[in-house]
Every structure is written in structure tokens, then in C-alpha cells.
Amino acid sequence: MFYISILLQLLLSAAVASWSISYYPRSICVLERSSVDFSCTFDYPYYYTPKTTKWFKPEVHQKQDGSQMGISVYQSNTAEIHQLYKNRTAYANQDRNCSLQIHNVSKSDSGMYFFRFETNSNYGKYTGSGGIHLSVAVLPFRVTVKTQKANGHIHEGDSVTLACGTENCTPTQEQFAWFKNQHLIPEATDSVLRISSVSHDDFGNYSCGLKNSSSTSGDEILLDVKYSPKNVEIAVLPSGRIQEGNSLTLICMSNANPAVINYSWFMIKEANVSHIGFDREFSIKSASQKDDEQYFCTAKNDMGSQNSTVIALNVEVTIHQNFLLTATAVFLFLMAVVMFGLIIRRIPFTSKKQPTEQTPAATVTEEIYENLRKSAESEENHTTYVIYADLSLPPSTSDRPRCNSQEDNTVIIYSLLSYKD
Incomplete structure (x- = not known):
């Protein structure tokens, strides 16, 4: 009798242990208008025969633990499938395989999903606990910037993380594409782009999307990296050879964020440095030999300052200009000689004898x-x-x-x- 009791307990335990439903994954995120697969397997005692299989989704006002059945997403009796899911589902329909596929998902499909099967016995009904939670990613993608700075300002050297996501979730099972100023970043394929030490070269507009898909973020986000002036240089306008008498402008150019708020101009003459201007541009109205000196500028913002390289101006007097000056001088000299000759010819020549004591004038x-x-x-x-x-x-x-x-x-x-x- 004792042995019979133990055997019955073992058989009962084996029978109870065999009722099971397994879901994978427990949570999933997919893009709207795409398809989603719910992987599912179930088991039951061998002496039961499954009669009805179904997938259901509890409504908002119902419990979300599977204890209350709501909308019928799939039903072996197709007449009972809810109108929202007709012709949108595909059931595996295999022994102990309860996988389900839903097509053309929308935001309204978000929520919990459970599988239930019923056998030919009134006691042979089972609903798997846990279920699968579905989130639907609503386009467009959005880029968010995270930094360790409390004020949100990003300086060179800071660690920065850019995350690509949508309104509800991010489909991490997909490969992503990242763009900077609308140019693809080939090495970035995850939903998160991490920059351990940001530099001024990382300044720009970023967007993201799924790889091999036309779906990208609707709006670009600016990675606003603050940095002191870089690549300060001087541009000379007009470019080329500088002729004496011509006007020219020196422009102090740089990259900086925030923008440069102060410029300074300096001239080096005989090893002496003198300050000559404050504006971004320094103009010379009429270049001459005295402007044959060396020049440099300084650009400054709230982050720091930087000097430009030194340039030397070479003001040239052309042969044509020398010829004109010489010809003009000769012409003026000849004109003066001719005018003097004309004046001399118009004056009559007279000879007067100065009276002396030996030859008094007649009286x-x-x-x-x-x-x-x-x-x-x-x-x-x-x-x-x-x-x-x-x-x-x-x-x-x-x-x-x-x-x-x-x-x-x-x-x-x-x-x-x-x-x-």
C-alpha cells in the first residue's frame, strides 16, 4: 500500500509538471508597419489531447497577467478572431509549437500577449504566465545626446553618447546607420554612438536610421562642441601680387565655437611688434613700400585664443609705373624749357650804356x-x-x-x- 501511494504521487507530479508554455522573447520592439514573430512552445500530459489553441491580448481595463482574456488575436476557430487581427496573423499549427506571426503592426498593437490551449477535459486548460510584451516603434527616429555635464555644455575632451530611438522603443535587433552632416559614418552600426573624447572635429548635425532602409530621423540634432579658435590664418584680398598704389584687405579667419568675439592685428617691424587693429579685417587703402612688413592676427572667444601664422607683404613697383613716372617728369621738364624760350623771345633786346664820370650824358x-x-x-x-x-x-x-x-x-x-x- 505504501508503494502504491508513492507511485501515485510520482505520476501526479509528472502529470502536473508537464503543463507548460515557454515564450521568447519576453519583450520585443518592432517598427510600425513591419511584422513581428512570437516564438512559443507548450507541453501537456500525454493522455490529454489539445482541442482549442488561441492567442489573446487583455484589454486596457483588464488585468495584464493573463488571468483575464480579452481580444482574440488568433483562434483555431477563425470565426472568433477579432476584427482588428483578421488576415493579419499566421499560426505555426505544429505539435507543441505555438509560435505566432503578426503582420503590419501599428501603435495600437502595443501591449501584452498570451497563449492558451484547452484539451478535451474540463480540467485540461492552461494559460502560460508571463506572456510577451510588444512595443511598436513609431517613426521618425530621434537622436538624443547624453553627457556627464550637469549644464549640458559639451567641451573638447568630454565623453558623449548619442542614442537613436523612436517615440516608444528602439528595435535593437536591427542594424543602424549613423549620419554626420548627411554623410554616412561607416563604422557606426549600433543604436548607440559613443564618443569617449569629443573634439572640435565631432561638431556637426547627426541623424540615424536603420541600415538598408530609407527610414531615417526626421530632424537632425546638433552636437554642439565648445572649443577655442582653431586653424587661425590670414587671407589677402585681392590675392596675387601686390602693386604699389592698390588697395588690399587682410582677413583673420578661424574655426571656433562659440564664435570669435575679439580680433587683434599686429605688425612686426625690425623685431618690434606693434598693435595696429581690432576688427576681423585690416585694410590698406593705398599700398606702398612702407607696408612691406610682417603681419599676424589673434582670434579669441570664451574658450581661449590662438595666433595666426606670420605673413609678409611684398609691395611691388612695376616697370610700367616707373616708365610713366619718368616720362611724366621728362615731359614736364621739356614743357618748362619751351615756355621759358617763348617768354625770352617776346622780350626785346636793348643795350644801355651806363653813364660814367668820363662820358657825361648830353644836356x-x-x-x-x-x-x-x-x-x-x-x-x-x-x-x-x-x-x-x-x-x-x-x-x-x-x-x-x-x-x-x-x-x-x-x-x-x-x-x-x-x-x-
Whole structure:
């Protein structure tokens, strides 16, 4: 009798232990409009025969532990399948395999799912505990940035984590694609992108999506890395050779975040450094030889400052310019000589005898007779006319005696002029 009791207990324990349902995975996330697979196996005592199999989803107001059956997702009696899941499910329909596939999932499909089977006995009914929790990822993907800084500011050298996810969950079973400024990052294939020591090169806009899929994040997120000015250099406009007299502009260029708030310009002359400006641009209106010096600029923001490399300006005077200057000087000199000659020619030449004590000037009226005669060769062929002209000369203070009347100071000059008839 004792042995019979032990045998019955063993048989009962074996029978009870054989009632089981196994789910895998217990939680799953899939993209909306995709398909999801619920892996499931079940077992029962060998002397029972399964009669009905079903998958159900408790409604929101019901208990979510499987103790209350809600919407019939799948039913071996297809007439009992809920309208929301008709033609959307596929059951494995194999011995002790209760796997289920749901197509074209939507946000409303999120929730708990349970499998239940019923045998030909009123006591042979079983619902697996635990069930499977389904989350539906609603597009678009979103990128979130996590950092150890409390204020959220990211500086060079900080550790940064970028996570790709959706409104409800992230389908980790998929391979991801990451993009920086719309360019693919080949080595990044997980849902999380970790940067252990961020640098200014990591500054940019990031987005993510599933690999081999057109679904990417709707909005890019800026990884705002704060850094001091980098790659400070000087640009010269216009570029090329600098001609004397031309204008030029020096521009201080750099990469910085936040933007540069202060610029300084310096000139190196004979080993002496002098400050020459504060703006981003330094202009020279008319370049000359005195501008042949070395220059550099400094860019500064809240994170620090950096100097540019030193550049040397070389202002050239072209041969063409020298020729024009020389030709202009020669032309002006020649014009001055010509003008001086014209002025000299217009001034009459006069010869004056300076009075001396030995030859005092005449002071009395003199009678001057002057005969102007034609040359002997022309007297034979032409008639000679004699014209007398009276010329009045000013009175003289000379002590010489007068030849004519003392009362008349007029000097009479008789001049014989001859001309051709």
C-alpha cells in the first residue's frame, strides 16, 4: 500500500509538471508597419489531447497577467478572431509549437500577449504566465545626446553618447546607420554612438536610421562642441601680387565655437611688434613700400585664443609705373624749357650804356643830320624820295654847349629815307 501511494504521487507530479508554455522573447520592439514573430512552445500530459489553441491580448481595463482574456488575436476557430487581427496573423499549427506571426503592426498593437490551449477535459486548460510584451516603434527616429555635464555644455575632451530611438522603443535587433552632416559614418552600426573624447572635429548635425532602409530621423540634432579658435590664418584680398598704389584687405579667419568675439592685428617691424587693429579685417587703402612688413592676427572667444601664422607683404613697383613716372617728369621738364624760350623771345633786346664820370650824358639840344641812302647798285633803276621827319627828344642836363637856339630845347633830326618807287 505504501508503494502504491508513492507511485501515485510520482505520476501526479509528472502529470502536473508537464503543463507548460515557454515564450521568447519576453519583450520585443518592432517598427510600425513591419511584422513581428512570437516564438512559443507548450507541453501537456500525454493522455490529454489539445482541442482549442488561441492567442489573446487583455484589454486596457483588464488585468495584464493573463488571468483575464480579452481580444482574440488568433483562434483555431477563425470565426472568433477579432476584427482588428483578421488576415493579419499566421499560426505555426505544429505539435507543441505555438509560435505566432503578426503582420503590419501599428501603435495600437502595443501591449501584452498570451497563449492558451484547452484539451478535451474540463480540467485540461492552461494559460502560460508571463506572456510577451510588444512595443511598436513609431517613426521618425530621434537622436538624443547624453553627457556627464550637469549644464549640458559639451567641451573638447568630454565623453558623449548619442542614442537613436523612436517615440516608444528602439528595435535593437536591427542594424543602424549613423549620419554626420548627411554623410554616412561607416563604422557606426549600433543604436548607440559613443564618443569617449569629443573634439572640435565631432561638431556637426547627426541623424540615424536603420541600415538598408530609407527610414531615417526626421530632424537632425546638433552636437554642439565648445572649443577655442582653431586653424587661425590670414587671407589677402585681392590675392596675387601686390602693386604699389592698390588697395588690399587682410582677413583673420578661424574655426571656433562659440564664435570669435575679439580680433587683434599686429605688425612686426625690425623685431618690434606693434598693435595696429581690432576688427576681423585690416585694410590698406593705398599700398606702398612702407607696408612691406610682417603681419599676424589673434582670434579669441570664451574658450581661449590662438595666433595666426606670420605673413609678409611684398609691395611691388612695376616697370610700367616707373616708365610713366619718368616720362611724366621728362615731359614736364621739356614743357618748362619751351615756355621759358617763348617768354625770352617776346622780350626785346636793348643795350644801355651806363653813364660814367668820363662820358657825361648830353644836356643840350643837338641837330643830327643823318642821310640814309640806298646802295649804289639800285640808284640807277629807281627814283629816290627824300622825307624829312621831326623827332622831339627830352631836354638834356648835359653841360655840353648848345649848337642852336638856347631858348628851344627841341632837337631836330633830319633823316633822309629812300625807298623804291
